[in-house]
Amino acid sequence: MYEKLSDKRCYVIAEIGGNFTTYEQAKDLIDAAAAANVDAVKLQTYKAKTIASKSAVFDMENTGNMSQMEYFKKYEINKDMHKKVFGYAQSKGLDWFSTPSHPDDVEMLLSLGVSCFKTGADDATNLPFLKYIAKTGLPIIFSTGMCTLLEVEEAVNAIEEEGNDKIVIMHAVSGYPTYPHEVNLNAILTLKSKFSYYNIGFSDHTLTTTASIAAATMGAAVIERHFTLDKNADGPDHMLSSTPDEMKCLVDTIRIIEAMKGSYVKMPYGSEIINRKNNRKSVVAVKPVKKGDVLSEENIYVKRSGTGIHPRYLEQLYSRTITCDRQEDDAIEWGDLM
Secondary structure, three states: OHHHOOOOOOEEEEEOOOOOOOHHHHHHHHHHHHHOOOOEEEEEEOOHHHHOOOOOEEEEOOOEEEEHHHHHHHHOOOHHHHHHHHHHHHHOOOEEEEEEOOHHHHHHHHHOOOOOEEEOHHHOOOHHHHHHHHOOOOOEEEEOOOOOHHHHHHHHHHHHHOOOOOEEEEEEOOOOOOOHHHOOOHHHHHHHHHOOOOEEEEEEOOOOOHHHHHHHHOOOOEEEEEEOOOOOOOOOOHHHOEOHHHHHHHHHHHHHHHHHHOOOOOOOOOOHHHHHHHHOEEEEEOOOEOOOOEOOOOOEEEEEOOOOOOHHHHHHHOOOEEOOOEOOOOEOOHHHEO
16 A cells, blocks of 8 residues: 555545444445445454443534444444454455554454555554554554644654555544534645655545545545445445545546646646647738848737747847738748848
């Protein structure tokens, strides 16, 4: 995954963790993700007993007030399910990885051959855990949800201290869902400036794909969105997930944006090369002139097309003698002058 990142192509992740409980549901999601031309699918790897205490509760718009442990127990998946889902994703040509929540999760994912890790916003300040993952040497996609810039710096430093510099820093807002006035996309520019040597991405928890498209336009190297087949399905993440049609539109739009970006060089592109000649202007005769006539404001001016002398030389041509006949609208060439 990490070697595919560049400033020219945005890497799109479909987050399917928490949106399935059976292998068949996972397969359907992966089929749809592949059809939408995403680059990767991502899971969430946790055990209820190691991710949350009995007293922990959710109190968010997408969950209501509920026990975190009960939720995680419902959606935790075992090693065998991971293996089957990862294998199917690979068979569909997709990259695959997950977000671990405990060292045991990291070891299990390593045993399955995972190629990188995504860390959740809940572990953004869990420096011992970040260091544990960093020691694997694998790339880390680091969520900055709920973070201050100082906390991001501390986390990045902790990872770097373990000799790991394969970091993707994801701007994220841990609001479920996140509303437009909360998205703070300019933070992407702050992160790009502060950590110019790392790829910066965007993990999107909004209700539409608009923020992801805008983030890609602003230079996000990675876009992550939750992915579902049915926004009304049981589970809190479905409401803020993209459907197959939405995800395909998102990917297609990002690819169009990438083509539109071009280079940093201001120069004629594509059809402009021909249009420079056809649609620019040059010096022409505005009435018939005869060999020996003196050029002046009365008989030459500037019109399309751009095949004659450049307009910048118009005044320099006054008082020059023409050496051949020219009809009205004929371009004046340097070879025509004495």
